[in-house]
Amino acid sequence: MMRYPLLRGFEPGHALAYRGGIAISAAEFLQGAHALAQRLPHRRHVLNLCEDRYNFLLGFAAALISKQITLLPPSSASAVVRQVYTEHAQSYCLFDSCQPPADLEAISLAAAWCGAASDVPHVSGGQIAVITFTSGSTGAPVAHAKTWRALVESGLALGKALGFEKGAAKTIVGTIPAQHMYGIETTVMLPLQWGCAVHAGRPLLPADIHAALAELPAARWLMTTPLHVRACAAERVALPELEGVVSATMPMPLELAHRTEALWRAPLYEIYGCTESGWVATRRTTSGPRWRVCEGLAMRQCADRTFVFGGHLKEAMPLGDSITLHSDTEFTLHGRTSDLVKIAGKRASLQALNAALNGIEGVIDAVFYAPENGDRERLIAFAVAPGLRAPEIIAQLRQSIDAAFLPRPLYMVDELPRTAMGKLTRSTMRELATDCSRRQLEQV
DSSP states (O other): OOEEESOOSOOTTSEEEEETTEEEEHHHHHHHHHHHHHHSOSOSEEEEOOOSHHHHHHHHHHHHHTTOEEEEOSOOOHHHHHHHHHHSSSEEEEESSSOOOTTSOEEEOOSOOOOSOOOOOEEETTSEEEEEEOOSTTSSOOEEEEEHHHHHHHHHHHHHHTTOOTTOOOEEEESSOTTSHHHHIIIIIHHHHHTOEEESOOOOSHHHHHHHHHTSOSSEEEEEOHHHHHHHHHTTOOOSOEEEEEEOSSOOOHHHHHHHHHHHOSOEEEEEEETTTEEEEEEEGGGOSEEEEOTTEEEEEETTEEEEEETTOSSOEEEOEEEEESSSSEEEEEEEGGGEEEETTEEEEHHHHHHHHHTSTTOOEEEEEOOSSSSOOSOEEEEEOTTOOHHHHHHHHTTTSOGGGSOSSEEEOSOOOOOTTSOOOHHHHHHHHHHHHHHHHHHO
């Protein structure tokens, strides 16, 4: 089996990460990874819970050197961590600021790890590097193993799709956690395989995003989500000069993409993919609706399903979205097949309904929800919109969607229970609907 280097494109003194404005060189990183690998317990699985991205990278590299599999739980909640831990034999945890449940074996990465060795490890392509988990937005989280070859080839292809060139130093800030597949691809594998330096933090608020980018030299890239972009655009935050912005986890509204590119004077790209397959395609949102498939991948359709195959994928993977193929490498995306709803003989997608609801001025965040009653005879919606009342929002919705799909009712809430990746799980939406209904009855 072919072996692939842990990192490439770095001279020993080149920065691999920045923390608090201080550069950490590739040589320091390799020394720390080798030293940590020597101290890891002899186990098969390690839950990497580190919130500091550099600490995550150290733990990830040390696990690869030690031939251990990194588990990436879909949430840092104690119950989720415990479940992943108990379902995978010979496990332990790595953590920094977020300590796991006290009865789980764990190692803190709060202290610096220093060593002498600084050679670049080469890892077997067939070695299972990580096990990721679906978010639970469409059901119970499901585990998916990724080999080192798959991660490396995916990272190299992503850099090519974004126009990266060898030797051209980039710096990266990510608002997404490293434990998510999108986070692994953009803030772990992209830096390691393209000689980029990554910021150690995970800024969330617009001011924090600005501060993190300001600590990095050009050429800066921001790896983020539509929610973070919307928050920055709403405050008209003029970020330090950017070379590019990448967004994923949910559709980017076209109007927001245009507004963002005008504000930041940088191209905005979207990534399409899923935990099962990793990233599949990219597009520059303002250039049109078509997506371009990852180099080495291709698509085909059989009956009502679309499959992607080739490249870093071991086998053809079915995609859960409604797709129109224009060729085996270009397509248009219409939303998840499970999002299609039929009411009074009419059909609509929840994605289109959500776009209409979120497009109303004054709405900060909103979502439609189809109750799990089998026939989906009515829809519910939730909106975060300080200063607006539900009747005002409904009146504006009537102008853009069919009356059959108007929410009954529309609940006004302070916030939506989104995960760190901005997703809404089926279970939390069900709980929110139940809680809002109960509170409404109590007020009658």
